[in-house]
Amino acid sequence: MRVLYSFPTRLGVSGIGMTAWHQVSGAAEHGAEVTVLCASNERPLPPGVRVVETLRPAGLKVPFRVVGYLRALDWHDRRAAAALRRLAGRIDLVHAWPLRSERLLTTARRLGVPSVLERPNAHTGFAFDAVEKVCADLGIPVDPSSPHARQPGKLAIEEREYALADRLLCPSDFVARTFLDAGTPASRLLRHRYGYDPGRFHTGGRDDSGRPFTVGFVGRGEPRKGLHDALRAWLRCGAADAGGRFVIAGSIEPGYRRVIEELLAHPSVTEAGHVPDPAALMRDCDVLVLPSVEEGSALVTYEARACGCVLVVSDHSGAPGTDGVDALFHPAGDVDALTERLRSLWTDPELLARLRTESVRGAGELTWSAAGAVLTGAYREAAGAP
Structure with missing residues (x-):
């Protein structure tokens, strides 16, 4: 399974950057041949994973603040779409992340390459509604800097991406349910999941005696x-x-x-x-x-x-x-x-x-390793591979 994995920001940093890093590592561990396009990669990946950094031309890292966040995402999407055109016939599946994957997903559809879109949160329309309601109940405004503050333009972009991707990767039944409620056919939803690093998170040293609840x-x-x-x-x-x-x-x-x-x-x-x-x-x-x-x-x-x-x-x-x-x-x-x-x-x-x-x-x-096995299984299903 030859996968083009597109992540528009910094791979290997805390938050979704580590989620994406673990996905790439897990897919590679379970046999996928992964080509990663990311703004920059901040943590070594397993041998055999090819990395293209879209905001590190000639080895020089370009900070997001220099070009602007949305402009950087747009540049990444253009580079990812161009890379897929160059690799036509050598990629079996595209794995894209939301908000500025429209060109890549359009190119994948034009070339007949199956695509999946990561859904790290619920349907964005649901998220906007949920955050507005809880803030109204508390009597406070939604923090305008929150990624969950209503942005009609963002929702429009993401809904176009939802429509362009062949399948939507949902990490929980709850996420899948928000898409079903929004009218997405169940046949377009693929369940996978996330994980944890057992080297960091374990019960070693835990002592439940003598501690208050x-x-x-x-x-x-x-x-x-x-x-x-x-x-x-x-x-x-x-x-x-x-x-x-x-x-x-x-x-x-x-x-x-x-x-x-x-x-x-x-x-x-x-x-x-x-x-x-x-x-x-x-x-x-x-x-x-x-x-x-x-x-x-x-x-x-x-x-x-x-x-x-x-x-x-x-x-x-x-x-x-x-x-x-x-x-x-x-x-x-x-x-x-x-x-x-x-x-x-x-x-x-x-x-x-x-x-x-x-x-x-x-x-x-x-674990993230087990999640990698689930993810590669989802890849095979999306690509129609045995």
Whole structure:
């Protein structure tokens, strides 16, 4: 399987840059011949992966700020489309990322090369609506700098990309559902998933004896991720006033902080800020809570499972797990349901231990290497290969 993988920004940096890096590495590990086009590559890839850096002409890196972010993305799309034309007959499948893949996907369609489009989040129209609603409920405006602030032009671009790609790669059932609800035929949706690095995230050194019941929230404090719901449920479940701990790892948006400051002030709540080693923090937590109103498939949920945290997450988090077997899910925005799930784990140590055991047992199937096998299977299906 010969794959042209197009990623329009920096490959191998934190966030989606590492997600894309792991996808390329995993696909190569499982036999795909990958040619990567990226703005720049910041981390060595496995031998055999060919890399073309579209913003590093003659070995000189051009910062995004010099040419402008959107102009850089547009330049990358042009370069990717030109590369596909040159490689016609030597590429079996195109894997594109959203927002400025229109030329590449158009070229793939013209040449008859099957294409898949990564969907790291829910349908963008759904995401805009969800963020606007939660901010309205909180009485605050949507942060205009947020990638989830409504931008009609962005939505129009992405909807054209949705239409041009042969298949949409959905990392969770939740993401797929938002596309089905928007009218996308099920036949155009391909399920795959993300993963975690077992070298960083594991249960080694975990000690659950003598520690108070501890819940962790790891991620940016913003309305979309539902920290306000997590704190409200925490203060209602009973553990907060019985010696329990709620630890927040990550920065909190200033405007959002103003509406949750009373919740943050409770003595059971600790703000750890940026944590350089989130794995160590999660090994010191019983539960990871993530009541998001919109996600793609939150990487922290994979990592938490590997560290022995039981997931208590919303059905919009895209988390890997089965409710009541190795995790506890609740309807997004339902604070009463979230409260009950936290209370059940606090008051029933046997339930907590059982869910943890099952969660850790299944975590070995959620590594980035395992995700690479799933991704190459999706490639074969999209390309019609055996």
